[in-house]
Amino acid sequence: MATVTVNGQDYTIDPTSDESLMDQLKTQGVEIVAACNGAGICQTCAVTVNSGELTEKTDTEDMMDLPDGQRLSCQCKAKSDLDIDLVY
Numbered sequence: 001m002a003t004v005t006v007n008g009q010d011y012t013i014d015p016t017s018d019e020s021l022m023d024q025l026k027t028q029g030v031e032i033v034a035a036c037n038g039a040g041i042c043q044t045c046a047v048t049v050n051s052g053e054l055t056e057k058t059d060t061e062d063m064m065d066l067p068d069g070q071r072l073s074c075q076c077k078a079k080s081d082l083d084i085d086l087v088y
Contacts, residue, residue, distance in 0.1 A: 004052075005083045006030055015078050021047075021054070022073035033088045038074035040064075044088050045073045052082030 002015045006025060013024040022032050022045050036042035040060035048069050054076040061075050070087065 002078050003081045004078060005081075006047075007085055013078055015080070017077070019077075020074050021076050021078055021082075025073065030086075032073060032086060034074060036074075040072050040075045043072065046070050046087040047073050047084040048087060050083040050085065052084070053079040054082070055079060 001012050004011045004013050004021070004025065011025055011028050011030065013021070017024060020038065022034060022038060026032055026034075033044040034042070035044045038045070040058065043064060043066070046066065049071055054071055057071070058075045061072050064072065066072070
């Protein structure tokens with residue numbers, strides 16, 4: 001299990017799960033905007049990564065012009081404890 005701190009609040013996720021970071025956090029009540037329902041095209045689920053390690057960027061993320069330190073929570077999974085902030 002890994003601890004993910006979102007805007008100062010701690011949540012526990014399973015890094016071995018097939019679910020995205022977004023899906024695991026949403027099941028715990030985190031209000032993540034996802035206008036495209038996780039397809040990776042709207043960028044509304046973007047998070048700023050303050051610390052921790054995520055899976056490699058997907059091809060979808062590579063096509064986006066995300067600022068340094070941002071990832072799409074629908075496209076990644078945690079590999080360690082994380083400290084993130086929701087962008088939207």
